[in-house]
Amino acid sequence: LKAHGINHIYKVNTPSSGEAFQIFCINAFGQKHPNEGFYELALEVSNLAGELPLGLKVLGSALRRKSKQEWKSILPRLRTSLDGEIESIIKFSYDALCDEDKYLFLYLACFFLSESTYKVGKVLANKFSDVRQGLYVLAERSLISIEYGMIGMHTLIHQFGRETSRKQFVQHGLRKHYLLAGARDICEELSDDTTDYRRFIGINLDLSNTEEELNIREKAVERMSDLQFVRINGLNLDQPERLHSLLHYSQMIRLLDWSYFQNICFPSSFNPEFLVELALHHNKLQKLWEGTRPLRNLRWMYLSYSTDLKELPDISTATNLETLYLEKCSSLVELPSCIGELTSLRVLDLNGCSS
Structure with missing residues (x-):
């Protein structure tokens, strides 16, 4: 000091x-x-x-x-x-927790710190019988805090959760999966040909503070068919192309939070049907996808600082969309006509959309 x-x-x-x-x-x-x-x-x-x-x-x-x-x-x-x-x-x-509350704790430690209890409940709705009750139990045990509806976790407890996620699977039905959080662990797993990649249900990768070389095997991406929760901070502009292939092979993604996404559009095979949250700040996208896609689960859409984004797709099927952030999307010329028909939409941010 x-x-x-x-x-x-x-x-x-x-x-x-x-x-x-x-x-x-x-x-x-x-x-x-x-x-x-x-x-x-x-x-x-x-x-x-x-x-x-x-x-x-x-x-x-x-x-x-x-x-x-x-x-x-x-x-x-x-x-x-x-x-x-x-x-x-x-x-x-x-x-001392029951298995379901243990799994919820691991999800929070790996993916949902500083998120609202409401959003966590929606994103994890198909994984737990009662997310709200699980959050109550964890707060009662002082493993998390909830203030003004936002989830917090002490640094030491967060560290314990991340470490535990490396050894402890989460189980939904008969399937056992692991949550990958941390650049070093992810780099090791994605470069190992002996790994059963289908066991991973979520990855949280921060490329901004790592000097690790991200050597991704093609086999790793092809077999990540069960991936549902993706958080990637891609500030490191040297993003392997195979990393973007996750969107081709992973057909059940519920959470996609990818800052500095480098592709100009999603692959044609991308399936947004299960998306609950789509967050792509500071990306290179010119458009998202062609045509109308099923978006009935989508509630939050964050595309701020998408300076190359010229158009939004038809989002008429996003009947549950609550929030749409388009701040500083300076190349965006117009909105799809269906915007006025989205009755669940509560927040529409167009600040800085100069075109």
Whole structure:
């Protein structure tokens, strides 16, 4: 810090033992002291949690509303698994979730931080029986926060989720899939000929901060037929052409968020039928696709700073479209006539559409 001219440095102390106990009790019992008959149990568990407020909060939340007998049955496991380190506490809380809530947590950590609960509910509607209830459970366990309808996650919990997604599959029906997040992991997987690429249901790739060479095998892209969630920050302009081929082979994409997309149009084989969100900021598109495509699931369409975009396709089938951002689409001459017939459309941003 001093090397960067910051001379006033303050040490943030951990809570005192009394303060730590109160933090734990607030999250476990909803008050600063334990319920009657829980004092000794609460004191031992809070000591096992260590001094970090996050650990005290997560562990207290994991034990909330459990009976005294449940506390006693859990205690031996806590004694052997908790070492005062935050990761062991987060893992304990994660392991106590049902499978569906575990899967939802992994989706959030890999794809949906700082998104609204409403949008997450729509994008993941076909994956979970009750997304809203799952979000409630995760918030109750202090694994996520929800403020003003937006989902947040502590940095250490987010890191745990990303790391766990490398080892833990998500299962919907009989199919087991993995979520890929992080340039290094994705580079390794897409360059490995032995990988079963059909097991991947989502990738989150940031090319802007990586020096990794993205060596994508043709076989990798061809077999990504189950891919449904795609986030790519393509600020690195050296995007392998095979990366764009994802849109040819992946026919069930629900989320497509690709900044700095380099192609001038989508492949003719691209299927937008299942799209819920399409976000393509700062792209090179001149048009999206030809003709009328099924768009009944599409709710959000972000095409801001598409400076080469000359026309929009017929989107008359996007009967559930709520938001259409076209800010700074300076080459766009006119809108399709069907815009006025989209009764669900609430936001239409044409700021800076100078043509």
